[in-house]
Amino acid sequence: MTEEPRVSWGTSRARGVLAATILGSGMAMLDGTVVNVALPAIGAELGASMAGLQWILDGYLLTLAALILVGGALGDRYGRRRVFLVGVAWFGVASALCGAAPTTEVLVVARAAQGVGGALLTPGSLAILQSVFARGERATAIGAWSGLSGVATAVGPLVGGLLVQAWSWRLAFLVNLPVAAVTWWLTARHVPETRDESAAGRPDVLAAALGALGLAGLTGALVEAPVRGAGDPLVLAAGVVGVLALLWFGARQARSANPTVPPALFADRTFLLSNLTTFLVYAALGSIMVLLVVQLQISLGYAPTAAGLAGLPITVLMLLLSARSGRLAERVGPRWQLVVGPLVIAAGLLLLRFVEPGASYLTGVLPGVLVFGLGLATVVAPVTATVLAAAPDRYAGVASGVNNAVARTGTLLAVAVLPAVAGLSGAAYTDPAALTAGWRTALLVCAGMCALAGLVAWGVDNRVLAEAAVRPEPAEHEAAHPGECLCCGVEGPPTHLSPRGVGPGNA
CATH class of the missing domain: 4.10.860 (DNA Excision Repair, Uvrb; Chain A)
Incomplete structure (x- = not known):
């Protein structure tokens, strides 16, 4: 990795780096959810079936999940800032194509192109934070990134509702153009270039x-x-x-x-289990955020903007608590948050079963939304920081790409499978009775996945963040241990530095 001055928390440059990475990844996350609330309007204008709506969602998720690993590897090899900037520009152009799409088929193709841009910029945002912030401040930076980027995910339905009612669902895509322009400027001005200097060969x-x-x-x-x-x-x-x-x-x-993905990464138990936790949580999150706004509009008669506003408490909780959650995990270890967070999400999903025709917002919708948002704020920042801390620094881009790919693949497969499991196909989503029955089934399935995620997370090493904070820089480690090791690439003495600490127990 190139030697760059470490960015310190609270400085103007730190704020610029955070703003650039949050806007970039937030743009991709926002587009992943802002479309949800626009689906009924898209279906009505373009005459799309349930399968057509699924492809509008999955066309984006497919290329994003499939290529995000390559995006991370490209950043490590050719420069994380450079690849991030390419991704921002690509995403902006593809968004314009989505906004002009005349048919469902064209929209699906344009959405797939959007996913390519997302695959270039999303892993880069985390890899930039991991590589430019001082070690003891990375969990805090990632917590702030998770909270503010997560706000983009949660506020997406609200933004989508406002844009759909203001003019057309097409604005849900065109709004990305000014965001991409600002992100480009911030990145070029504030973000230092970093790469893995030891990376060899081509992707x-x-x-x-x-x-x-x-x-x-x-x-x-x-x-x-x-x-x-x-x-x-x-x-x-x-x-x-x-x-x-x-x-x-x-x-x-x-x-x-x-x-592209070094198999040795998955030999680390914490890296493996925290990614599995991510898969289960994001599968539940992605599918429920899609179905919630559709259920509110079709079965409860909400306008698009009202359906978006219904999830606003999730945004507030993520904004207020995610950075604090990251700092707490750094102090006491991430395990308890990774166990309790998914269980709280599962409880929120069970409460959302009261979102049915005739339910009021205060008693039927709000309790489940609040508990759901509290669980997300508990788990999102710690699980992201844990994945990155469990990997050697030289693989920051790859580790970020793996975690993002796992999250998007979970959502991709859930959106593909869950409607069928819930009995929703064809035009069934337009029937309030059929949709409500499918909604209840989907909530039970997703609550089960989150409960399983909590059990899986029990095996995470609670020391991973503390040990990563005192891990020496790669150059220092290679000077201390000539010849390679698990951290640097090949074999070394049994007491060498492992990705998560010093000593034979961690080798």
Whole structure:
């Protein structure tokens, strides 16, 4: 990694770096949720079925999840700021194409192009924070990033509602253009360039294509099976191609001398378990945020803006508590927050079962939303900081890419599977009775996933953030341990520095 002056918390440069990374990643996150509230309007104008609406969501998530690992690796190799800037520009152009789309099919293609831009900028934002902030301040910076970026996710339905009612669903995409311009300016002015100087070779394009093909095949099979039937030749072929492509991707990564995702990362138990926790939580989060705004509009008769406002308490809680949650995890360790947070989310999901026709906002909607938001604020910042702390610094971009890919893949698969599990297909989402029945089923499934996430997180090493804070810089470590080790690449003495501390117990 290039030697750059460390950015200190509270300085003007720190504020500039935070603003750039939060706006960039927030733009991608906002677009992932602002579209949710616009789905009924899009469906009405373009004549889209339930499968069409799923593809509008999954077209974006598909390329984002499939290419986000490549985005992280490109940043590590060629410069995190450079790749982040390319992603911002790409996302802005694709947003303009979405805003002008005349048909469902064109919109799906433009959304897939948006996902490519998101895959370039999203992992870069976290990798920039991890590489430019002083070690003892990274959890605080990531907490602030998680809270303010998470606000973009939660406020998306509100923004979408306002834009849809003000003119058209097309504004939900066109609003990204000025945001992209401001993000570009802030990044060019405040963010220092960093990269992994030891990275060699070129990104594995074939591996990226296999990952994209695998996810596309599985997603296509899961979305189209309720419409065409599980035995349909096209559905079967898509599923088989998807599975084979993902198996080939895994085998290629295991054999590669320069893999996109170093398999050694997953040898760390904390890295593995915190990513699994991320997958389960974000699968529940993504699918419920989609269904909530649709349930409020179709079954309870909310206007788009009112449906967006209904989730505003989540925004407030994330804004107030996420940075504090990150600092708490740094002081006492992240395990309890990773266990309790998903269980609180599960409780909030069960309370949301009262969101049904005739329910008032104060007694039917607000209690579940408050508990749900409290759980998110508890878990989001600590799980992100834990994933990054569990990986060697040289893999900051890759680790960020893995965590983002896991989160988006969880949402992608949940959006593809959950409507069918809940009995929603075709035009069933336009029927309040059918939608409410599916809503209740979906909440139970997602609450179960969150409860499982809490159990999984019990195995996370509670010392990971404290040990990462005192880990020496890579240059210092290589000087102290000539020859490579797990932190630097290959074997070393049994008492060398591991990714999470010193001593044979951590090697």
